[in-house]
Amino acid sequence: MKLLKYKDIISKSKEKVDELMAPVRTLRMRKKAEAEMLGIDEQILDKESKIQDICLEYPMDFDKLLDTLDEISILERRKEQYSLVIKDLFEESENV
16 A cells, blocks of 8 residues: 655645535625624614714704715615625525
8 A cells, every 4th residue: 555645645634624614614704794784784773873963963064964874875885785795605505
């Protein structure tokens, strides 16, 4: 029996470990993206609360109001992008 080179054994075992870890890593990355979306939801709620505070001020600062509305729009767009990325990257892997 001829022994394989140690370097070959290590590289093959690393490939096998990477192959076995792929589903776990995939799930971890999906959950990370979902956690980011939850963080965005939290930021949106904070901004909506800020809008209420701005509207209660007298005189109302319309620039601040519009800036906050713009920030909410950006956050909502980012959340949509996360949703699309999750769908594109991970949806197929759940059916495996």
